[in-house]
Amino acid sequence: xxxxxxxxxxxxxxxxxxxxxxxxxxxxxxxxxxxxxxxxxxxxxxxxxxxxxxxxxxxxxxxxxxxxxxxxxxxxxxxxxxxxxxxxxxxxxxxxxxxxxxxxxxxxxxxxxxxxxxxxxxxxxxxxxxxxxxxxxxxxxxxxxxxx
Amino acid sequence: xxxxxxxxxxxxxxxxxxxxxxxxxxxxxxxxxxxxxxxxxxxxxxxxxxxxxxxxxxxxxxxxxxxxxxxxxxxxxxxxxxxxxxxxxxxxxxxxxxxxxxxxxxxxxxxxxxxxxxxxxxxxxxxxxxxxxxxxxxxxxxxxxxxxxxxxxxxxxxxxxxxxxxxxxxxxxxxxxxxxxxxxxxxxxxxxxxxxxxxxxxxxxxxxxxxxxxxxxxxxxxxxxxxxxxxxxxxxxxxxxxxxxxxxxxxxxxxxxxxxxxxxxxxxxxxxxxxxxxxxxxxxxxxxxxxxxxxxxxxxxxxxxxxxxxxxxxxxxxxxxxxxxxxxxxxxx
Amino acid sequence: xxxxxxxxxxxxxxxxxxxxxxxxxxxxxxxxxxxxxxxxxxxxxxxxxxxxxxxxxxxxxxxxxxxxxxxxxxxxxxxxxxxxxxxxxxxxxxxxxxxxxxxxxxxxxxxxxxxxxxxxxxxxxxxxxxxxxxxxxxxxxxxxxxxxxxxxxxxxxxxxxxxxxxxxxxxxxxxxxxxxxxxxxxxxxxxxxxxxxxxxxxxxxxxxxxxxxxxxxxxxxxxxxxxxxxxxxxxxxxxxxxxxxxxxxxxxxxxxxxxxxxxxxxxxxxxxxxxxxxxxxxxxxxxxxxxxxxxxxxxxxxxxxxxxxxxxxxxxxxxxxxxxxxxxxxxxxxxxxxxxxxxxxxxxxxxxxxxxxxxxxxxxxxxxxxxxxxxxxxxxxxxxxxxxxxxxxxxxxxxxxxxxxxxxxxxxxxxxxxxxxxxxxxxxxxxxxxxxxxxxxxxxxxxxxxxxxxxxxxxxxxxxxxxxxxxxxxxxxxxxxxxxxxxxxxxxxxxxxxxxxxxxxxx
Numbered sequence: 010x011x012x013x014x015x016x017x018x019x020x021x022x023x024x025x026x027x028x029x030x031x032x033x034x035x036x037x038x039x040x041x042x043x044x045x046x047x048x049x050x051x052x053x054x055x056x057x058x059x060x061x062x063x064x065x066x067x068x069x070x071x072x073x074x075x076x077x078x079x080x081x082x083x084x085x086x087x088x089x090x091x092x093x094x095x096x097x098x099x100x101x102x103x104x105x106x107x108x109x110x111x112x113x114x115x116x117x118x119x120x121x122x123x124x125x126x127x128x129x130x131x132x133x134x135x136x137x138x139x140x141x142x143x144x145x146x147x148x149x150x151x152x153x154x155x156x157x
Numbered sequence: 158x159x160x161x162x163x164x165x166x167x168x169x170x171x172x173x174x175x176x177x178x179x180x181x182x183x184x185x186x187x188x189x190x191x192x193x194x195x196x197x198x199x200x201x202x203x204x205x206x207x208x209x210x211x212x213x214x215x216x217x218x219x220x221x222x223x224x225x226x227x228x229x230x231x232x233x234x235x236x237x238x239x240x241x242x243x244x245x246x247x248x249x250x251x252x253x254x255x256x257x258x259x260x261x262x263x264x265x266x267x268x269x270x271x272x273x274x275x276x277x278x279x280x281x282x283x284x285x286x287x288x289x290x291x292x293x294x295x296x297x298x299x300x301x302x303x304x305x306x307x308x309x310x311x312x313x314x315x316x317x318x319x320x321x322x323x324x325x326x327x328x329x330x331x332x333x334x335x336x337x338x339x340x341x342x343x344x345x346x347x348x349x350x351x352x353x354x355x356x357x358x359x360x361x362x363x364x365x366x367x368x369x370x371x372x373x374x375x376x377x378x379x380x381x382x383x384x385x386x387x388x389x390x391x392x393x394x395x396x397x398x399x400x401x402x403x404x405x406x407x408x409x410x411x412x413x414x415x416x417x418x419x420x421x422x423x424x425x426x427x428x429x430x431x432x433x434x435x436x437x438x439x440x441x442x443x444x445x446x447x448x449x450x451x452x453x454x455x456x457x458x459x460x461x462x463x464x465x466x467x468x469x470x471x472x473x474x475x476x477x478x479x480x481x482x483x484x485x486x487x488x489x490x
Numbered sequence: 491x492x493x494x495x496x497x498x499x500x501x502x503x504x505x506x507x508x509x510x511x512x513x514x515x516x517x518x519x520x521x522x523x524x525x526x527x528x529x530x531x532x533x534x535x536x537x538x539x540x541x542x543x544x545x546x547x548x549x550x551x552x553x554x555x556x557x558x559x560x561x562x563x564x565x566x567x568x569x570x571x572x573x574x575x576x577x578x579x580x581x582x583x584x585x586x587x588x589x590x591x592x593x594x595x596x597x598x599x600x601x602x603x604x605x606x607x608x609x610x611x612x613x614x615x616x617x618x619x620x621x622x623x624x625x626x627x628x629x630x631x632x633x634x635x636x637x638x639x640x641x642x643x644x645x646x647x648x649x650x651x652x653x654x655x656x657x658x659x660x661x662x663x664x665x666x667x668x669x670x671x672x673x674x675x676x677x678x679x680x681x682x683x684x685x686x687x688x689x690x691x692x693x694x695x696x697x698x699x700x701x702x703x704x705x706x707x708x709x710x711x712x713x714x715x716x717x718x719x720x721x722x723x724x725x726x727x728x729x730x731x732x733x734x735x736x737x738x739x740x741x742x743x744x745x746x747x748x749x750x751x752x753x754x755x756x757x758x759x760x761x762x763x764x765x766x767x768x769x770x771x772x773x774x775x776x777x778x779x780x781x782x783x784x785x786x787x788x789x790x791x792x793x794x795x796x797x798x799x800x801x802x803x804x805x806x807x808x809x810x811x812x813x814x815x816x817x818x819x820x821x822x823x824x825x826x827x828x829x830x831x832x833x834x835x836x837x838x839x840x841x842x843x844x845x846x847x848x849x850x851x852x853x854x855x856x857x858x859x860x861x862x863x864x865x866x867x868x869x870x871x872x873x874x875x876x877x878x879x880x881x882x883x884x885x886x887x888x889x890x891x892x893x894x895x896x897x898x899x900x901x902x903x904x905x906x907x908x909x910x911x912x913x914x915x916x917x918x919x920x921x922x923x924x925x926x927x928x929x930x931x932x933x934x935x936x937x938x939x940x941x942x943x944x945x946x947x948x949x950x951x952x953x954x955x956x957x958x959x960x961x962x963x964x965x966x967x968x969x970x971x972x973x974x975x976x977x978x979x980x981x982x983x984x985x986x987x988x989x990x991x992x993x994x995x996x997x
Contacts, residue, residue: 044953097907237692
């Protein structure tokens, strides 16, 4: 099979996937009737229409010439994702300071140009700034360290 | 490879920096044996900022902080009908530095209505004292031809399944109150759930529904202005705000009582002296005329009791609301 | 009507004093500062700053709150323009052209026109509240479930106009947004849907999470991918030429500001999704009346002026049901209502007669808040624009930190952070596949309201679907929806060939 427009083709596949997932998950919820809709009624129909739209978009990807999908920046995705996920876990477990400092470093590492002196200074400045702003100023209840 | 090294160095640097900041706060740690409280107190509110529970919690938190000489920080952990935040409070360290504002919703209705709740309202907490309660008021759209509860019941019975009532959501107190009345009076009024007290009030005002057993702060101004007809209050005594409106109990349904209470809880195992101190301070705060006036403005009134009374209250209500929830077939998953 | 002038005079007498102007200034200043923090929208900002006003005299407290309210609202638009982070659902629309303007070195004019448009809209809104508050509120009460459903349907169809690329993908994105909106507890049955057993999702995905992910996080990934030249220097494609709008900018914006204000004033009085619906209705309107619709999405000043004015007019008129009926249309309004009650004003039908000095004082302070916002923010524009010249390698880790803290602060829930990563990746994938996120996010906001009201309408009518056509207001909206569809589909079919050729260049 020859995929002419990759963007449309994969977008179609994505929509079909989400539609199918919605239909599948909605099987667990009572469907009801048109007059007295159950919690499954609305999402099932959304899923069906979505999947049909996906098919149409996928077909247009097969028929109409279009640009290729560019390469993904996997390194940046990995580092930024890891930084955020660590932050989410760390802020309640080891505290605001380590969570924030690590996020700064991991995020900076996602850029091409990593200057470690600059990153350390940036981490310190951001730590003090966000501490003053959020914890002192807005009184957000974040523990600074694991002993609260 | 160079990159990785630089990252490692930077992580180390950040950790060192963190270590450098430690001694300052570590000092507080050793003071744990000294008199309570040794550090700011976290008050978990299981609802998002801005709701009536949050406002009352913030009012009390400010005063409590002044009395204890330590800041009381409100920590909003909203979600899942208040069960998320309450679960966090149940599992917090029982040292008196984490408290929660529990309500009829978090400690009675949610445990009874949800298929699964990860805490036990009685076994996982040390009740301290109630601080306030909010009454419920049965109001009708002025177009409904009934001037009191008796006439309304007669009207509803003459056309079963035709009238509608609004609620602040499935499983909310506003639904349970009306379902209890439905059962007690043998009426069949259809439940139309709305998303909160505000929209439910608007629906009654606009005549989209005929009745609403609404929370006092949401419906009182409209009842006073005559835009909604108040026909009964859900409390056992008449409300000072509307002395002419009879209670449901005196209108022919003795024993009927629905209100929302708000009180303080600590995690199970919190030291007795800490609980006693908190009970003394909170009781004093809730009973002060100043706070009473603030509560009044938010449609609530001061109400205090003892830990034993709180436990008894929860047990009675778990039983009472549990029956209604089961009979009405409400299951929240 | 004839009492308007004495009433307003009473209001200004109450509100204008050196002390009150100070409170107003502090409110606007703090509000703007807090508002530019991603994730901390008006709701969170007011909740956090509310206790600070408890100890002020009533009028001072109200003036400060009005300042905070407008400040945070404008702060949300600032970040939308500067770094593509919408502070609340209404500023999603501002992102589309505002951020493009910033990239073209025109952040200054974008920010200025947003401030000027907001001020004009705020002024009109204030007059409207003073003039016709109670009758407008009565009209809002006529809106039952069928009317809301029809209004939402119209809004969703209109949101397809936001996309500048393929119409079919835009519609698919609307459906995807509706699906994301379903996550959480169903209002009608109390059942959790699409939560995968996670109690953190029981209240649904939060707007902040979806917006920060799709716009903020996704945008950073796209920029990093472009490599050296972007990652080490700055965001700007070109030099900043004007800090303030040119005469031509002002001329281009006059029409959009007036139309936006009218649209916002209309939708704002309805409790519910007023500001959001009006912002993108205004955008759709500008795109339809423009001589050359192709400039939209590439930095058209009309695409900032219209929605920003609409958004602010709606935010202002949202006070109408809140003040005159005591019915808050949004979480923020519920909070303002709480603040008013604490200050001894029980909003509701009697407030105007019982406490006229406070009521009119509040109206006057709203206008003062709006004016102060312009006075404070026009000079600040230089500072904000400077922010864009910070090297990107420093800017983006800082944005990440503010985003993380902002998202976490909404519910203090780690799941929200993980979901932001998910939506960040989705936003990046959408960009790769040329699927535009704006229609998705609007559908995400409106979808739950639409389903809720559809089911509620049928529950009340006992299953009779004709209510949507027999109730006049609802019928009008549905008629307009059909008209919109026809207007949209006809040229889309005709233009199909063009679009296909254009697509490789489309942004």
